[in-house]
Amino acid sequence: MQPQRIAVVGAGAVGSYFGMRLAEAGHDVRFLMRRDYDAVKSGGLHLSSHLGDLSLEAATVERTPEALAAHGPVDWVLVGLKATAIPDIPKLVGPLLSEGTRVLAIMNGLSVDEEIAAELPAGTSLFGGLGFIGVIRGEPGQILHQEFGAINLGHHGDDPHELQRGVDLFAGSKVEIRPEASLLKARWEKLCWNIPFNGLCVIAGGVPVDQVIEDPPLYDAAHELIKEIVAAGNADLEAHGQSARIDGPRIAHLFLTQTLGMGAYRPSTVIDYNNGRPLELDAIFRQPVQRASQLGIGVPMMSMVASLVGKLGERVE
Amino acid sequence: MQPQRIAVVGAGAVGSYFGMRLAEAGHDVRFLMRRDYDAVKSGGLHLSSHLGDLSLEAATVERTPEALAAHGPVDWVLVGLKATAIPDIPKLVGPLLSEGTRVLAIMNGLSVDEEIAAELPAGTSLFGGLGFIGVIRGEPGQILHQEFGAINLGHHGDDPHELQRGVDLFAGSKVEIRPEASLLKARWEKLCWNIPFNGLCVIAGGVPVDQVIEDPPLYDAAHELIKEIVAAGNADLEAHGQSARIDGPRIAHLFLTQTLGMGAYRPSTVIDYNNGRPLELDAIFRQPVQRASQLGIGVPMMSMVASLVGKLGERVE
Structure with a gap:
């Protein structure tokens, strides 16, 4: 797969981890951050992991979705928000969407795909990812990976061709993807x-x-x-x-x-x-x-x- | 029943409440108190209750079992301790026991009778009381009665003659006693x-x-x-x-x-x-x-x- 342009929205521990692994695999990854913005802007983003440490010294990071959108269109938005933040998706993800942008929500919960789909433009290809991972934030700009690290990946609509695009996105990365024919x-x-x-x-x-x-x-x-x-x-x-x-x-x-x-x-x-x-x-x-x-x-x-x-x-x- | 001499050990909300109701019925009730000693010594013990308020202005109250024992022998020791305090029973109840003193433990828990019996001289007649009551302590010296107020009363050993002595103790008081043929x-x-x-x-x-x-x-x-x-x-x-x-x-x-x-x-x-x-x-x-x-x-x-x-x-x- 060609290098993809990816925006990470909700760059807590989970979003940052998978975003960093995609950057490591050669993709152009941009992070929307609040709490850690200053630390990452000045000192980069750092991962400590049993699968290999990683530092993104000059990570692209912005405080607002508009500022992130100013870096140009993206192919994917990786959403790592809590389910409680779904109502904020139009505000946080909307500015990053253009023709053909795919959305991958790495979130827990039963009906989050339906709820997210309702907040996105009709026809947006939406993926659901279940992270089987233990990862927490340390000091600002530090991500600590403790356990596992796979994503069980499904497509909202269970489209097998789209699902394969999601699998391909992570090809060559350290993330194990387990494709799921049924997201439900x-x-x-x-x-x-x-x-x-x-x-x-x-x-x-x-x-x-x-x-x-x-x-x-x-x-x-x-x-x-x-x-x-x-x-x-x-x-x-x-x-x-x-x-x-x-x-x-x-x-x-x-x-x-x-x-x-x-x-x-x-x-x-x-x-x-x-x-x-x-x-x-x-x-x-x-x-x-x-x-x-x-x-x-x-x-x-x-x-x-x-x-x-x-x-x-x-x-x- | 003749007026009985009664020591209340563990005069928290439950012990104080039943002790006060026995005093109200004419018995000579003496309280062992720690937290509320000063307040009760100077201002008496006060009960607020839907079954009738009550004040014992000159309640007999002491800080130590020895000081309480100096008031003379008692017929009953009413124990209102927490089950966690059972190991303290020899120290707290021992000085108050003389020939024929009966012990009534108003305490929750499965095996408390066996455990208390093991801390008492052999042959002491021991009763178990299950308080069905909502009562809490208010300001020092104040007892607030919220709900119910009965005791399901049994005898450790299930001796029916002894059980009747326990029932008789509360005769004429505002405490409803429900005799239980089986304490277990x-x-x-x-x-x-x-x-x-x-x-x-x-x-x-x-x-x-x-x-x-x-x-x-x-x-x-x-x-x-x-x-x-x-x-x-x-x-x-x-x-x-x-x-x-x-x-x-x-x-x-x-x-x-x-x-x-x-x-x-x-x-x-x-x-x-x-x-x-x-x-x-x-x-x-x-x-x-x-x-x-x-x-x-x-x-x-x-x-x-x-x-x-x-x-x-x-x-x-």
Whole structure:
């Protein structure tokens, strides 16, 4: 693939990481930044990672989408916003769009693709990426990569040709891309990790995953939650007329064993909670519960966890 | 019954309330106090209650058990300590015991009677009281009675003649006594309230009961918990060779409907949690789980709640 021009909007830890890996692979990557703008403008953007450190000494960085747009049109906008920031997409992404610009949203949550699509011009090719990665911000301009680093990539509309364009974008980069024929299935599968681990870790007081996964009753609760989410997800796929199904035992085994190896890793909701920031309640917790309820699937554990996280989230907001 | 001489040890809200009601009924009640000693010594002890306000202007109050013992022997020691203070019983209660002194422990938890009995001279007649009451301390020397006010009373050893002595003690007072032929059954029944409501209210962030009981998924979780506790309790009664059984549907209906009427009431564990004090983890949560496990009764929800409260309790301690 020819070098692509890419704008990263929502350049927190996740957006910065994948943007940097694309820059490393030879693409022209430009970052929209707020908190870290001054540090990156003067000192560059720096990544510490077990897959190889990386420094972009002269990263293109701007404070506003208009200033970023002044660098010229882009082929891709990589969106790393929180789901709570979707209403800001017209303001943040709009100025960067031109004929043929594709949008890749690396975000958690059930219905974020529909919600983002509604904020974009009709016909914009939209991709959803589920980041399986542990990455946090350090000092301004410093990104610390802790775990994993893959993206499960789908296309909103499940267009296989478009999906291949997304896969090609990352060719030659250090990012493992796992193409997903059904974005809806990929989203439910990601929830099979996020709901139990983001959820229980917050409820247990904002603790890292080892406090949950190494505690037998909480491990069992996580497993129970995964079973409910799989049941709801498969009913949702069926209701959407899709033939894809989540393999429940496989996903449970995968996530439970992977999490056992993660040590004192803190899920994003825990980091938000411990820092007094709004939680992604709606995208990660409430919408899946609501969807299960519409489908008539009983999800008492998931409902309970959603309610408890909701109570805690209200205290934060 | 002749006026009895009664020492109240652990004169927090619960101990002070029942001690005051016994004084009101004509008994000679003496209070061991720490935090509120100065206020009560100079200004008396005051109760605000929907069952009638009460002031003991010249309450007998001392700072040490030895000073209280100097007022002469007592017929009863009413213990209102937290379960976490059981190891202090020899020091706090010992000096007050003489031939025939009876001990009534108004405390939550599964095995507190056994644990208290082990700290008392052999042969001491020990009663267990489960307070169904909402009462908190206000300003020093002020007790605020919010809800209910009964004691489910049992005798450690389930001696019916002794039990009657306990019932008689409260005759003529404003305290409703519900005699319990099986103290073990009474303790499990009380756990059917404490585990779901003390537990879920703490987990939801230290909220009052209306936040749990008025939230359908948390209401369902409370109901599920009650079912598990009933199953464990009935197995425990059977293992103890007792014929008494908890009526699960009755207790669930009673507690769920009663709690719906309690409004913004905060269970004791929530008050402890919000004040950064140690939680009664062992007596209310861990011992019931351990007992269920020994009996081979599956209690996944109770185990989960115990683990979550445990994690939160560790942060407090």
